[in-house]
Amino acid sequence: DAKTTQPPSMDCAEGRAANLPCNHSTISGNEYVYWYRQIHSQGPQYIIHGLKNNETNEMASLIITEDRKSSTLILPHATLRDTAVYYCIVRVGNNQGGKLIFGQGTELSVKP
Amino acid sequence: GAGVSQTPSNKVTEKGKYVELRCDPISGHTALYWYRQSLGQGPEFLIYFQGTGAADDSGLPNDRFFAVRPEGSVSTLKIQRTERGDSAVYLCASSLGTSFGYGYTFGSGTRLTVV
Numbered sequence: 001d002a003k004t005t006q007p008p009s010m011d012c013a014e015g016r017a018a019n020l021p022c023n024h025s026t027i028s029g030n031e032y033v034y035w036y037r038q039i040h041s042q043g044p045q046y047i048i049h050g051l052k053n054n055e056t057n058e059m060a061s062l063i064i065t066e067d068r069k070s071s072t073l074i075l076p077h078a079t080l081r082d083t084a085v086y087y088c089i090v091r092v093g094n095n096q097g098g099k100l101i102f103g104q105g106t107e108l109s110v111k112p
Numbered sequence: 113g114a115g116v117s118q119t120p121s122n123k124v125t126e127k128g129k130y131v132e133l134r135c136d137p138i139s140g141h142t143a144l145y146w147y148r149q150s151l152g153q154g155p156e157f158l159i160y161f162q163g164t165g166a167a168d169d170s171g172l173p174n175d176r177f178f179a180v181r182p183e184g185s186v187s188t189l190k191i192q193r194t195e196r197g198d199s200a201v202y203l204c205a206s207s208l209g210t211s212f213g214y215g216y217t218f219g220s221g222t223r224l225t226v227v
Binding site: 034036041042043044045046049085087099100101102103104105 | 116145147153154155156157160168203205215216217218219220221
């Protein structure tokens with residue numbers, strides 16, 4: 001079972017920041033948080049991952065709380081092309097192959 | 113190639129038939145994963161290869177499903193005696209390795225429809 005909880009859907013205005021929350025209260029000390037997104041009819045696309053420090057790349061920023069029980073993915077200036085299902089995933093430990101267990105995700109709709 | 117390639121992109125088969133789905137991972141990627149995605153659901157893990165061997169097949173739903181990766185590159189997912197409930201998008205992903213630093217790259221999937 002997925003170890004994360006996300007809201008099923010969110011709306012965001014084009015050009016504004018999209019803040020997608022994720023709860024992972026049972027995360028273990030060596031488990032990373034990954035974010036992927038899936039645009040309709042495509043395979044999931046890697047966005048970002050982190051362990052305990054905040055991370056930023058060209059796509060997004062990841063803010064992880066100090067207790068690591070929740071995180072927020074931030075798309076700083078959402079565009080219509082960011083409309084997708086966003087998955088927050090706690091990656092299972094290495095002795096299980098590092099497989100990703102997907103939950104239901106958050107369906108983000110960016111509106112003009 | 114530049115990405116993970118899956119063929120065919122669409123497959124329609126009759127109930128009871130045998131199907132093979134192919135995945136060409138990114139060159140040099142040692143880890144390969146198969147997932148299945150039903151409508152409105154997140155991808156569901158099926159099996160994972162590290163090199164030629166299946167390191168974790170705990171997600172395969174039953175013994176009608178089997179996957180191989182004989183040379184550590186291309187993989188084939190095989191489904192025997194297909195049932196209507198097998199209809200889904202089958203996704204393949206590859207990764208340089210299995211440690212936490214490596215993300216997956218997914219293909220666009222094969223949409224399987226069993227009629």
